[in-house]
Amino acid sequence: MHALLDPQEMARADRYAVETGVASFTLMERAGTAVADAVARFPLPTRVVVLCGPGNNGGDGFVAARVLAQRGFRVRVALLGEAARLTGDAAKAAAKWRGPVEEPAVLDLTEAGVIVDALFGAGLARDLDGAAKALVQRMAASGRPIIAVDLPSGLDGATGKVRGAAAQAKETVTFFRRKPGHLLEPGRRLCGRVRVADIGIPEAALAVIRPQAFVNMPDLWQDAFPLPAAMGHKYDRGHAVVVSGGPWTSGAAHLAAKGALRAGAGLVTVACPPAALPLHAASYAALMPRPVADAADLALLLADRRLGTVVLGPGLGAGAATRALIDAAAPGRRLVLDADALTSYEGAPWAVAAVAGRSAGLIVTPHEGEFARLFRGDREVLEAPSKLARTRAAARRLGAVVVLKGPDTVVAAPDGRAAIAENAPAFLATAGAGDVLAGIATGLLAQGMPVFEAACAAVWLHGAAACSAGPGLVADDLPEALRAVYAELYEKLGG
Numbered sequence: 001m002h003a004l005l006d007p008q009e010m011a012r013a014d015r016y017a018v019e020t021g022v023a024s025f026t027l028m029e030r031a032g033t034a035v036a037d038a039v040a041r042f043p044l045p046t047r048v049v050v051l052c053g054p055g056n057n058g059g060d061g062f063v064a065a066r067v068l069a070q071r072g073f074r075v076r077v078a079l080l081g082e083a084a085r086l087t088g089d090a091a092k093a094a095a096k097w098r099g100p101v102e103e104p105a106v107l108d109l110t111e112a113g114v115i116v117d118a119l120f121g122a123g124l125a126r127d128l129d130g131a132a133k134a135l136v137q138r139m140a141a142s143g144r145p146i147i148a149v150d151l152p153s154g155l156d157g158a159t160g161k162v163r164g165a166a167a168q169a170k171e172t173v174t175f176f177r178r179k180p181g182h183l184l185e186p187g188r189r190l191c192g193r194v195r196v197a198d199i200g201i202p203e204a205a206l207a208v209i210r211p212q213a214f215v216n217m218p219d220l221w222q223d224a225f226p227l228p229a230a231m232g233h234k235y236d237r238g239h240a241v242v243v244s245g246g247p248w249t250s251g252a253a254h255l256a257a258k259g260a261l262r263a264g265a266g267l268v269t270v271a272c273p274p275a276a277l278p279l280h281a282a283s284y285a286a287l288m289p290r291p292v293a294d295a296a297d298l299a300l301l302l303a304d305r306r307l308g309t310v311v312l313g314p315g316l317g318a319g320a321a322t323r324a325l326i327d328a329a330a331p332g333r334r335l336v337l338d339a340d341a342l343t344s345y346e347g348a349p350w351a352v353a354a355v356a357g358r359s360a361g362l363i364v365t366p367h368e369g370e371f372a373r374l375f376r377g378d379r380e381v382l383e384a385p386s387k388l389a390r391t392r393a394a395a396r397r398l399g400a401v402v403v404l405k406g407p408d409t410v411v412a413a414p415d416g417r418a419a420i421a422e423n424a425p426a427f428l429a430t431a432g433a434g435d436v437l438a439g440i441a442t443g444l445l446a447q448g449m450p451v452f453e454a455a456c457a458a459v460w461l462h463g464a465a466a467c468s469a470g471p472g473l474v475a476d477d478l479p480e481a482l483r484a485v486y487a488e489l490y491e492k493l494g495g
């Protein structure tokens with residue numbers, strides 16, 4: 001699994017390495033050398049400017065400068081602050097740099113071939129201001145390629161937010177594991193390409209730290225992924241129900257139903273107002289439309305306990321009728337609530353928590369707008385410091401798995417586990433894409449996949465399907481594109 005470590009956890013990893021016999025200066029030497037290697041890979045970076053800060057991030061910069069000079073690069077080093085105030089490994093690294101240490105103000109950054117940004121990394125403790133902010137702004141304005149050490153200076157490694165200022169890097173070299181800020185926007189874009197260098201921190205550090213945040217990749221959920229059994233039948237693959245709105249809004253349910261089927265649900269019933277029956281009947285022949293005019297009808301349909309997983313929201317309309325449908329569906333069933341279902345509980349997350357409590361597992365899939373509506377007035381959730389923290393707080397509040405969508409979709413469980421996606425192409429932002437995602441999650445839940453893993457897998461599959469479909473994608477393409485993604489996944493997991 002690809003763990004993400006926040007700056008405190010990273011510092012713990014660092015201490016673990018030292019406790020188990022790796023000298024801390026060795027870590028710095030390796031970190032600085034990895035940065036030098038990154039600079040050397042640039043096309044003709046003969047004139048390198050290294051901007052060092054007052055802590056260990058600056059120490060990495062001094063090491064990189066020394067290694068590059070030894071390799072024949074023309075290197076100038078500037079230090080933000082006074083050399084006399086450097087301490088520990090950073091002071092040691094600075095002492096080993098034999099060249100001049102200049103004032104940042106005297107350097108014309110536009111003349112640099114490459115700038116190494118070694119001002120602040122994991123130790124950023126407050127918003128940049130004064131000379132530090134001005135220097136980062138000069139660096140950003142220089143237009144020269146920047147290689148950031150650990151993080152672009154000013155970027156918060158825990159949150160992905162910019163604190164005061166940060167310069168766009170071409171490449172970021174980080175150590176041991178990435179941090180949430182490397183994946184959460186706007187951090188992800190500011191980092192440019194991220195390389196993770198092995199600096200000798202033992203993998204065993206992870207067993208001590210027990211990180212709870214991960215990159216959303218198949219290794220996170222593949223053990224729970226439902227491969228079809230050789231001797232299985234369709235009921236083994238679950239029976240999902242998609243609750244649809246009327247004829248004019250049935251498209252959204254339609255997309256969700258296709259997502260659920262393509263994700264592998266054995267059967268998919270579309271519960272819809274009678275007027276929408278012909279439309280659903282004319283989509284996939286495999287879908288089973290059933291007339292459901294209201295909550296009482298839905299309860300009747302769901303009396304067959306095999307219909308154990310239900311998605312509500314896409315195209316359903318917000319309000320009391322939708323809440324009644326949700327109440328009818330919830331008891332003992334696995335649910336996905338999306339779109340209008342969430343807007344039906346505007347400012348009332350406690351009501352969704354009650355639904356979660358009655359259900360056998362709930363996934364909610366808001367985009368930022370739906371999230372803000374649902375949690376209106378809940379400052380603890382809305383003002384949590386990052387998208388990761390907000391999603392975790394929401395999951396705790398609801399007792400449900402929360403999928404907060406966007407370019408950096410976060411999935412969080414009430415127990416604190418969380419995953420950040422990095423495989424969604426920008427062209428996935430298209431009408432109806434979210435409906436397909438809700439459907440895929442439903443299809444996986446129907447097959448018995450545990451709730452957190454199902455939500456993570458759905459998000460990853462959705463992004464992979466979009467990549468597979470390619471530019472020009474419309475939501476209708478996504479369920480079809482899942483086939484190629486499944487073919488690859490089956491081969492990888494089943495082989």
Ligand SMILES: NC(=O)C1=CN([C@@H]2O[C@H](COP(=O)(O)OP(=O)(O)OC[C@H]3O[C@@H](n4cnc5c(N)ncnc54)[C@H](O)[C@@H]3O)[C@@H](O)[C@H]2O)[C@@H](O)CC1
Pocket residue numbers: 010011013014027028031053054055056057058059060119120121122123124125126127128129132149150151175199
């Ligand atoms: N495993 C690890 O943790 C390793 C860390 N290393 C490097 O060490 C870095 C972390 O070092 P530090 O903890 O010393 O932290 P940093 O060097 O990132 O920053 C801390 C220094 O900056 C000052 N500072 C913080 N925020 C400021 C602000 N807004 N304005 C002005 N000054 C500010 C602090 O007073 C302190 O002097 C990592 O980013 C990485 O580059 C590497 O040397 C190797 C191993």
Ligand SMILES: Nc1ncnc2c1ncn2[C@@H]1O[C@H](COP(=O)(O)OP(=O)(O)O)[C@@H](O)[C@H]1O
Pocket residue numbers: 339367405406407408409424425426427428429430431432433434435436437462
């Ligand atoms: N900039 C982006 N890059 C990648 N994926 C995105 C971006 N913006 C949105 N998405 C994804 O597109 C989908 C849009 O879903 P949603 O907002 O519910 O739209 P709709 O209601 O039209 O289906 C979500 O899966 C979301 O994560």
Ligand SMILES: [K+]
Pocket residue numbers: 057117118119120121148149150151152153
């Ligand atoms: K930096």
